[in-house]
Amino acid sequence: MAKSERFHAYVLHKRPYRETSMLVDFFTLEQGRMSAVAKGARGNVKSDRKSLLQGFQKSELDLSGRSNLKNLGKIEASGVAFSLNEKALYCGFYLNEILSRALPDGEPFEDLFANYEHTLLQLSSVKSNELRSLEPILREFELSLLHTMGYLPDFEHDCESEKPIQADYAYYFDAASGFVQTHPANKLAIMGIDILEMTKGEYFDDDKQSVRRAAKIVCRAALRHLIGDKPIKSRELFLLT
Known part of the structure; x- marks a missing residue:
């Protein structure tokens, strides 16, 4: 044995x-x-x-x-369980689901483990049940997961021209390669200023809605590239509330 x-x-x-x-x-x-x-x-x-x-x-x-x-x-x-309520609980289910699908078997990720614990602590401490208060916490963890798995894009350069991201240019995010300049009318266009501010964690500020939108677009596309197109079941819970 x-x-x-x-x-x-x-x-x-x-x-x-x-x-x-x-x-x-x-x-x-x-x-x-x-x-x-x-x-x-x-x-x-x-x-x-x-x-x-x-x-x-x-x-x-x-x-x-x-x-x-x-x-x-x-x-x-080993310690007290994290108490998650309502939408914070759904966020916890979401973290567990993407980890189950993203992590390979038997490979240690100590920093990610610590970030997971920190994220649960944040979710358990949020007083507001509004999704806008929870989304920045999810974005921060998603970016940590993407970084750990090697799927985090280059936030400083256009992947085609290799030129630095310009604050007043519009870009499209391709999960397989990175950011590429596009027309501002593209419905998935992200302004360069928002890409640059993502690296500073500016999506936590309520007045940074465009940065939050950019972070959501990037994380969803990059996660789909990492875990596949199969729908994430825990996301459906948000639609029921």
């Missing part, structure tokens, strides 16, 4: 497996995304394993096995 190893982790996704077990995808500090069988997690057992396999709860757990699909051993809470 393979020796078990201890990990610090969050649950990203879980689904039923056989009669009483679950397949669980974890985001671990030590090895990135890992999948495991949680035996008896759906059964009528007296252990608290089922309650610990919840989203936004940091845990310490033991995983064993030689294949990519591990076996979950001991699991215990």
Whole structure:
């Protein structure tokens, strides 16, 4: 029997497996995304394993096995779970979904793990339930994910001419290559000033709506390039509220 190893982790996704077990995808500090069988997690057992396999709860757990699909051993809470309400909860589901689809198996991303925790803290601290208060937090994490995975574009140069981005020029974002100059009438055109201000995190200011729009266009296109065209289910939750 393979020796078990201890990990610090969050649950990203879980689904039923056989009669009483679950397949669980974890985001671990030590090895990135890992999948495991949680035996008896759906059964009528007296252990608290089922309650610990919840989203936004940091845990310490033991995983064993030689294949990519591990076996979950001991699991215990490591700190208080982040409390997310209403739209912030949907944002949390969104983070978990894009991580599940973007992360390869068994590769550590310690900085991204720290950013994920920081993002959950931000979401749990937001007092307003308005999406405009939550979107900048999502953009910041999306950009962090894109940077980690090598999909963040060059915000300083036109990818065709290689000339510096000009504040008063309009650009189109091609996820496969970067920004290219376009006509301002293009419905997806982004002004150069907004591209330059994205690098400063200016999308957090309420009066920077054009920068927020630019960040949304860039992140959506780049994420689609990273995780594919399959619809993101958690986005549909926002349409129901």
